[in-house]
Amino acid sequence: MPDAISAGAATAMTAAPFLQRREIILAMMALGTGTFCDESDTAGTTYRTAADWLNVHDGEHVERLIRFDLDALHGEDVTETVADxxxxxxxxxxEAEHRLPAFVRTSQAWERWCADFGRQRRSFSQAVHGTLNHRQQFGTCLR
Structure with a gap:
């Protein structure tokens, strides 16, 4: 029996790229007392994942990232996706929070990351009780 999914349908089921050729990223930044918007130079470029986009753009002072479709004139907040x-x-x-860009530091992705870090840490920091007492472990010179 032939496969029920054609090659075209299988291709259509794969995830859409993070950024299409007709889309740009609008970076909302707070510098000094004002909020500014900067347009990324991504028009005409497709990025498969948010990580691919980050390889080219750092977003150091960015607070929010909006994926904006130039054809549909529609924007979508992708800050959490890029923060992840x-x-x-x-x-x-x-403790190295000061090294994070603003959009990561204020994201829910950071809160989840910290919670996961705490859970992993607790699993390794449980006290281990051996069968040796202190004199057997450290010798009789300790009093």
Missing amino acids: AWLDGFDQSP
Whole structure:
């Protein structure tokens, strides 16, 4: 019996790219006393994932990221998606929060990451009780 899903249907079922050729990213930034908007130079470029977009754009002072479709004139907040992608490569502890871009530091993705970090930490920090007492472990010179 032939496969029920054609090659075209299988291709259609794959996830859509993070950023299409007709879309740009609008970066909302708060600098000093004002809020500013900057347009990314992504028109005509397709990015498969948010991580691919981050390889080219750092978003250092960015507070919100809006994916804007130039054809439909419609925007969608993608801050959480990009924050998740940014945190995938973050290998430090929550104490290094000062190193995060503003959009990551204020995201729910950061809160989830910190909660996961705490759960992982607790599983490794449980006290282990051995069968040796202190004199057996450290010798009789301790009094």
